[in-house]
Amino acid sequence: MPNRQPTVRDVAQAAGVSAATVSRALSFPDKVSEATRLKVLRAVEETGYVVNQLARNLRRRTTSAIVVLVPNLGNQFFSHIIAGIESAASRAGYTVLVSDTRPPGGGEMLMDFVRNNRADGLISLDGNLPGSILSSASGGRGRPTLVFACEWHDGLGVPSVRFDNEGGAELAVEHLVSLGHSRIGHLLGPPGNVLTDARFAGYRRAMARHGLPVREDWILQGDFTLESGVQAGREWLELAERPGAMFFANDEMAFGFISELHGKGVEVPRDLSVVAFDDIDIAERYIPALTTVRQPRHEIGEAAFATFLKAFNGATTELVRTLPATLIVRDSARPA
Amino acid sequence: MPNRQPTVRDVAQAAGVSAATVSRALSFPDKVSEATRLKVLRAVEETGYVVNQLARNLRRRTTSAIVVLVPNLGNQFFSHIIAGIESAASRAGYTVLVSDTRPPGGGEMLMDFVRNNRADGLISLDGNLPGSILSSASGGRGRPTLVFACEWHDGLGVPSVRFDNEGGAELAVEHLVSLGHSRIGHLLGPPGNVLTDARFAGYRRAMARHGLPVREDWILQGDFTLESGVQAGREWLELAERPGAMFFANDEMAFGFISELHGKGVEVPRDLSVVAFDDIDIAERYIPALTTVRQPRHEIGEAAFATFLKAFNGATTELVRTLPATLIVRDSARPA
DNA sequence: ATGAAAGCGCTAACAC
DNA sequence: GTGTTAGCGCTTTCAT
Numbered sequence: 001m002p003n004r005q006p007t008v009r010d011v012a013q014a015a016g017v018s019a020a021t022v023s024r025a026l027s028f029p030d031k032v033s034e035a036t037r038l039k040v041l042r043a044v045e046e047t048g049y050v051v052n053q054l055a056r057n058l059r060r061r062t063t064s065a066i067v068v069l070v071p072n073l074g075n076q077f078f079s080h081i082i083a084g085i086e087s088a089a090s091r092a093g094y095t096v097l098v099s100d101t102r103p104p105g106g107g108e109m110l111m112d113f114v115r116n117n118r119a120d121g122l123i124s125l126d127g128n129l130p131g132s133i134l135s136s137a138s139g140g141r142g143r144p145t146l147v148f149a150c151e152w153h154d155g156l157g158v159p160s161v162r163f164d165n166e167g168g169a170e171l172a173v174e175h176l177v178s179l180g181h182s183r184i185g186h187l188l189g190p191p192g193n194v195l196t197d198a199r200f201a202g203y204r205r206a207m208a209r210h211g212l213p214v215r216e217d218w219i220l221q222g223d224f225t226l227e228s229g230v231q232a233g234r235e236w237l238e239l240a241e242r243p244g245a246m247f248f249a250n251d252e253m254a255f256g257f258i259s260e261l262h263g264k265g266v267e268v269p270r271d272l273s274v275v276a277f278d279d280i281d282i283a284e285r286y287i288p289a290l291t292t293v294r295q296p297r298h299e300i301g302e303a304a305f306a307t308f309l310k311a312f313n314g315a316t317t318e319l320v321r322t323l324p325a326t327l328i329v330r331d332s333a334r335p336a
Numbered sequence: 337m338p339n340r341q342p343t344v345r346d347v348a349q350a351a352g353v354s355a356a357t358v359s360r361a362l363s364f365p366d367k368v369s370e371a372t373r374l375k376v377l378r379a380v381e382e383t384g385y386v387v388n389q390l391a392r393n394l395r396r397r398t399t400s401a402i403v404v405l406v407p408n409l410g411n412q413f414f415s416h417i418i419a420g421i422e423s424a425a426s427r428a429g430y431t432v433l434v435s436d437t438r439p440p441g442g443g444e445m446l447m448d449f450v451r452n453n454r455a456d457g458l459i460s461l462d463g464n465l466p467g468s469i470l471s472s473a474s475g476g477r478g479r480p481t482l483v484f485a486c487e488w489h490d491g492l493g494v495p496s497v498r499f500d501n502e503g504g505a506e507l508a509v510e511h512l513v514s515l516g517h518s519r520i521g522h523l524l525g526p527p528g529n530v531l532t533d534a535r536f537a538g539y540r541r542a543m544a545r546h547g548l549p550v551r552e553d554w555i556l557q558g559d560f561t562l563e564s565g566v567q568a569g570r571e572w573l574e575l576a577e578r579p580g581a582m583f584f585a586n587d588e589m590a591f592g593f594i595s596e597l598h599g600k601g602v603e604v605p606r607d608l609s610v611v612a613f614d615d616i617d618i619a620e621r622y623i624p625a626l627t628t629v630r631q632p633r634h635e636i637g638e639a640a641f642a643t644f645l646k647a648f649n650g651a652t653t654e655l656v657r658t659l660p661a662t663l664i665v666r667d668s669a670r671p672a
Numbered sequence: 673a674t675g676a677a678a679g680c681g682c683t684a685a686c687a688c
Numbered sequence: 689g690t691g692t693t694a695g696c697g698c699t700t701t702c703a704t
Contacts, residue, residue: 018675055697074415097433259621285595287623354691391681
């Protein structure tokens with residue numbers, strides 16, 4: 001029993017037509033007579049034929065597949081964005097493949113994936129793509145299509161869809177100020193990250209607007225991980241003079257931080273008010289429930305795919321699309 | 337400027353050799369003389385040639401790509417398993433593509449992906465694959481390779497790598513018993529899920545071993561989501577008689593549950609002892625820190641890929657491989 | 673409306 | 689060791 005996958009030719013034989021007709025009957029049903037279409041469809045049933053996309057793509061030079069690059073699959077924040085991309089993509093008949101950029105050679109391999117017509121292009125949630133990817137993608141005739149979502153890379157002409165990080169950070173600080181806080185610290189994201197910079201800028205802007213000082217010893221370095229939040233918590237506990245409120249560049253760090261303080265008998269929000277950024281799922285159910293800045297994640301995913309499709313089809317796209325962020329008030333920040 | 341991607345033929349011309357030689361020089365450097373290899377490599381540089389995997393795969397009938405099916409990308413638990421798969425895969429030169437099984441038509445599309453030689457096979461972390469996938473995969477000459485990790489599907493001959501869920505659940509209950517608890521409830525996972533059944537079986541087994549009654553009103557229905565934990569918390573609060581301890585089929589539900597109780601003034605572990613299952617990252621930093629069952633996630637990912645590779649290459653694999661789970665004792669369970 | 677033939681870019685089989 | 693030839697499975701002119 002050879003059990004080979006049936007091909008167009010098998011179907012053609014079974015239907016008593018040519019391979020070309022089978023192809024047409026499947027791809028352009030209108031271009032074929034009612035009678036033959038039925039014959040072909042029946043033959044497809046009989047043989048159990050499924051089109052070999054590989055061969056089809058080789059011919060058509062397009063794949064209806066897209067790769068999404070994520071800096072850290074473990075960060076739940078991204079999954080909602082991916083879901084948004086997926087829902088827009090599946091509507092357009094696209095398959096979405098996700099890949100982590102961190103594994104050794106991961107980015108490289110993925111880029112080859114695209115360069116070789118195995119995917120039409122990519123949406124990157126990681127602003128720090130290897131230079132090799134950036135140079136081989138980013139528009140131009142025959143070049144694979146690249147779109148940034150959430151994060152981005154300045155200077156290149158790559159379209160990006162992003163949240164209003166600076167505005168969101170201002171919202172967070174404004175909230176603390178409205179609660180009567182004036183001694184407000186900040187836990188940064190990883191150095192060299194565009195989100196880190198934007199959120200820090202928003203923090204400084206809001207502080208400046210109210211004539212509040214930005215004390216250098218209250219600006220702590222993190223990297224978006226839970227563990228870096230724990231570490232920052234340790235440093236904070238050793239501060240000679242402590243701020244009454246902290247704004248965190250993301251939720252996960254806030255959790256690590258709050259938990260570390262809790263272990264040392266310092267309670268949020270009793271002893272410290274906290275506002276963070278992202279509103280990941282657990283934020284609402286952390287103890288205390290986290291006051292944080294929410295980003296419309298599903299929407300940004302959809303928008304990113306829409307931008308991708310436009311760019312892939314050669315249409316011009318706006319280079320930067322910004323979606324608004326909103327503040328979700330819960331329990332972790334209290335009046336000073 | 338045509339700007340067409342260079343092909344083997346372009347390289348061949350530039351190097352003054354045949355296309356076949358170019359192919360050999362690239363794929364099997366030993367099968368070609370030192371001199372020609374250098375010529376070819378230089379020509380590759382000059383032309384900026386990159387192999388078209390699409391065409392290569394069409395010929396080779398193998399892709400060095402694998403698709404991982406995840407029931408829910410948002411659940412952080414899976415990301416570590418994926419990382420394990422990725423590290424084993426990248427060592428073998430494989431690209432890992434991840435896809436969520438939930439989006440409409442998602443499973444179907446992915447299966448086509450494999451059926452069409454765009455990937456060598458798949459590792460599913462979802463035991464409830466659509467029947468169409470199960471029947472078209474699962475071994476046999478020319479059929480795509482399928483391996484289950486974490487979850488599985490009984491009855492089919494599909495190899496699976498899994499944790500000792502039943503044993504882990506027993507560990508959890510034993511711990512509660514050793515703390516002096518005898519009134520122990522359980523929050524189930526989704527109905528029809530193999531993990532739900534295995535963990536519930538472990539719970540019952542441990543209870544039986546100690547002659548403890550399994551009270552039906554203390555067995556609550558959940559579905560692994562945070563929200564279902566919240567819902568179960570509500571039901572629990574209305575119980576005429578409450579258990580002194582609860583074993584949760586996963587961490588997320590425990591968080592929802594604990595948070596809901598906290599909102600109503602019922603504190604864990606003061607008023608209720610909790611043990612859960614998974615040890616996702618936040619578990620250690622939840623308040624209270626969660627006592628839970630840890631599964632070697634990275635290892636299972638590696639094992640799953642190893643099994644996949646064996647199966648793909650036609651070797652026989654053990655049908656079930658079970659990895660042990662361990663109990664991580666933290667703060668959420670206290671003496672009765 | 674349909675068939676014949678060419679070819680997408682690559683590699684395996686067979687010569688030499 | 690290298691070139692020639694054929695063909696992976698499909699789509700797409702170009703005829704008819």
